[in-house]
Amino acid sequence: QQQVKQSPQSLIVQKGGISIINCAYENTAFDYFPWYQQFPGKGPALLIAIRPDVSEKKEGRFTISFNKSAKQFSLHIMDSQPGDSATYFCAASGGAGSYQLTFGKGTKLSVIP
């Protein structure tokens, strides 16, 4: 059972545009929602994370929007750059133990000049 659903699978955005990736979760016990960025041949790297006590968190060009009632959260990349081209994973953790991250299936972002 997939507990974190991520969309779209792939995304093409023009340089300077806004990239938006969405995730939905089922487990209401989740209380930590990170986004990871992965370049080819590299491991996932933490980009930004949010907890459900806030509805939005911004770090530079990256913003997480969180909707607790809808059990959804999204990543917005403003002024997208070719260097942002990577695979992005949303994840969630929490509840009894919180010993693992449950990942979405990933979104391959391509930013074209």
Place this chain on the structure above:
Amino acid sequence: DSGVTQTPKHLITATGQRVTLRCSPRSGDLSVYWYQQSLDQGLQFLIQYYNGEERAKGNILERFSAQQFPDLHSELNLSSLELGDSALYFCASSVQGQMNTEAFFGQGTRLTVV
């Protein structure tokens, strides 16, 4: 550089064989997590160790086992390998025992079973 070191980076082996993947966590991190990344399944949690003790198990096959040593490095042992075990295997580490704080991933070991 995340500070998490995984060796080897690439491994090619035949079906039925056994391999050992190694992970050195970031200095000071007590927790080590192993994940498998395949094209169709995404990132799947396998197992977690905290300060030498097994803490949690995910979708880890019985043919797979792991341990964490007193110096906190960890090894993932994969035996009776099948073609379907070909994947990227990642190790991650964190300071605490729970993964609701920042976790750092290594660069992975790409395993190819032929």
